[in-house]
Amino acid sequence: MNGLKDAISALVEAKRDLFIGVNDKVWDCAEIRFAVAHSADAICGALTGEGFQVERGVADMPHAFIATFSNGKGPAIGFLSEYDALAGLSQAADSTQRRAVTEGAHGHGCGHQALGAGALAAAAALKDYMKENDLGGTVRYYGCPGEESGSGKAYMARAGVFNGLDAALTWHPFAANRSMSMSSLANYQIYFHFKGLAAHAAAAPHLGRSALDAVELMNVGVNYLREHVIQEARIHYALIDGGGHAPNVVQPQATSLYFIRAPKTSQVAEIYERVAGIAKGAALMTGTELTIEWDSACAEVIPNEVLARLLHEKMTEIGPFEVTAEDEAYAKRFIDTLSEREKARAYSSLIDMYGPSFAEEAKRIAAKPVANDILPFYSTEAAMPGSTDVGDVSFNVPTGQMGVACFPFGTVEHSWQWVAAGRSKICHKGMLMAGKVLAMAAVDLLTKPDLLEKAAAEFRARTADDKYRCAIPPEVKPR
Numbered sequence: 213m214n215g216l217k218d219a220i221s222a223l224v225e226a227k228r229d230l231f232i233g234v235n236d237k238v239w240d241c242a243e244i245r246f247a248v249a250h251s252a253d254a255i256c257g258a259l260t261g262e263g264f265q266v267e268r269g270v271a272d273m274p275h276a277f278i279a280t281f282s283n284g285k286g287p288a289i290g291f292l293s294e295y296d297a298l299a300g301l302s303q304a305a306d307s308t309q310r311r312a313v314t315e316g317a318h319g320h321g322c323g324h325q326a327l328g329a330g331a332l333a334a335a336a337a338l339k340d341y342m343k344e345n346d347l348g349g350t351v352r353y354y355g356c357p358g359e360e361s362g363s364g365k366a367y368m369a370r371a372g373v374f375n376g377l378d379a380a381l382t383w384h385p386f387a388a389n390r391s392m393s394m395s396s397l398a399n400y401q402i403y404f405h406f407k408g409l410a411a412h413a414a415a416a417p418h419l420g421r422s423a424l425d426a427v428e429l430m431n432v433g434v435n436y437l438r439e440h441v442i443q444e445a446r447i448h449y450a451l452i453d454g455g456g457h458a459p460n461v462v463q464p465q466a467t468s469l470y471f472i473r474a475p476k477t478s479q480v481a482e483i484y485e486r487v488a489g490i491a492k493g494a495a496l497m498t499g500t501e502l503t504i505e506w507d508s509a510c511a512e513v514i515p516n517e518v519l520a521r522l523l524h525e526k527m528t529e530i531g532p533f534e535v536t537a538e539d540e541a542y543a544k545r546f547i548d549t550l551s552e553r554e555k556a557r558a559y560s561s562l563i564d565m566y567g568p569s570f571a572e573e574a575k576r577i578a579a580k581p582v583a584n585d586i587l588p589f590y591s592t593e594a595a596m597p598g599s600t601d602v603g604d605v606s607f608n609v610p611t612g613q614m615g616v617a618c619f620p621f622g623t624v625e626h627s628w629q630w631v632a633a634g635r636s637k638i639c640h641k642g643m644l645m646a647g648k649v650l651a652m653a654a655v656d657l658l659t660k661p662d663l664l665e666k667a668a669a670e671f672r673a674r675t676a677d678d679k680y681r682c683a684i685p686p687e688v689k690p691r
């Protein structure tokens with residue numbers, strides 16, 4: 213008998229249709245970056261219906277919002293939500309063929325429709341539990357747009373919207389159930405625009421100044437730089453504008469977009485200065501003009517092992533959701549679309565994380581189309597090789613995150629398979645499970661001051677020598 217588990221489960225299940233409806237509606241909207249009006253409407257509507265006070269348009273973003281429910285004196289717990297999709301990843305639901313609903317349209321390849329709906333389930337259930345049990349405290353649901361390359365939470369952190377919060381909890385849809393204490397890479401995203409002079413490339417090349425040459429020379433310079441930066445740094449670029457389609461015209465403009473990543477924001481800042489110096493050198497060599505334009509940036513995650521362990525404990529109490537024969541058959545159809553190498557990666561990723569002694573368990577889990585097991589708790593001081601704007605939140609308030617199985621085991625983030633399975637029963641079950649785990653963890657934080665203090669002490673220790681400073685210059689606005 214687990215009173216809290218039963219109470220929270222009942223509260224989430226009582227409104228499951230509401231949460232599933234929001235998941236499916238946001239999936240249908242599939243909006244990207246900061247242009248997420250309809251997705252935000254769906255979530256704000258549900259929160260208003262649940263009695264939350266919704267403040268929309270925070271931090272210069274029309275579809276960023278904070279929904280608050282307060283039940284008197286007590287700690288303030290925040291749930292972080294995301295609801296943005298990925299560009300060009302439109303995909304028919306449940307189809308095991310790569311087939312766009314609308315060619316060129318967007319799709320939920322990172323499961324953020326479930327992320328937002330699961331956080332909604334957590335906020336609503338926690339609010340209902342507080343009312344039923346006359347429990348003091350404040351629940352805040354943070355509607356955070358533009359996670360994918362937009363770093364919405366960094367702008368929100370810059371505006372101070374996480375101040376006064378005692379803890380933040382979040383989750384990410386995933387292909388397994390796992391809570392971990394782990395950092396991520398800080399990231400700067402910067403455009404380098406070069407402006408030159410057009411000229412006939414055969415008749416009067418001496419009159420031209422090639423912006424494309426500048427982009428190429430900058431890339432060559434950065435490729436030489438790689439040997440002289442820390443091993444963990446990652447620098448990648450995309451050619452945004454090559455200056456046109458005509459080889460016989462000296463390209464008068466060209467732009468590249470750089471991502472510069474490293475374990476610490478301070479390291480990224482240092483590498484950025486050197487990349488910018490190379491860009492200036494390329495402009496000098498080619499007689500072009502350089503303009504540096506910020507896209508966005510996010511900080512590394514400051515892990516909080518106390519909160520990550522709490523989420524693991526609650527996930528274990530809730531236990532694996534039921535997987536039916538129908539769910540297994542559904543998932544298997546998607547696993548069949550993977551190459552043998554991709555399938556092998558699912559198993560090896562477990563070994564990479566838990567070591568060879570986990571081989572038997574890993575084999576058993578990898579044989580299941582839906583990995584509903586609760587994986588062992590994982591803690592490391594290394595950073596995962598990716599970036600998230602949760603980092604900016606975690607620099608301001610103790611933050612815990614976990615992954616919950618919503619997709620066939622072996623399928624990966626940002627894939628058409630994740631879009632296709634985003635309205636499946638498996639995804640719905642994972643989303644509801646996440647809501648329950650987050651709400652249970654939040655009840656513990658509201659009722660156990662020692663636990664909250666332990667999380668706060670870890671946060672203070674980890675940030676003692678590294679105070680938050682949003683990397684995005686103050687004049688740069690979200691767009």
Ligand SMILES: [Zn+2]
Pocket residue numbers: 322323324359384
């Ligand atoms: Zn994501």
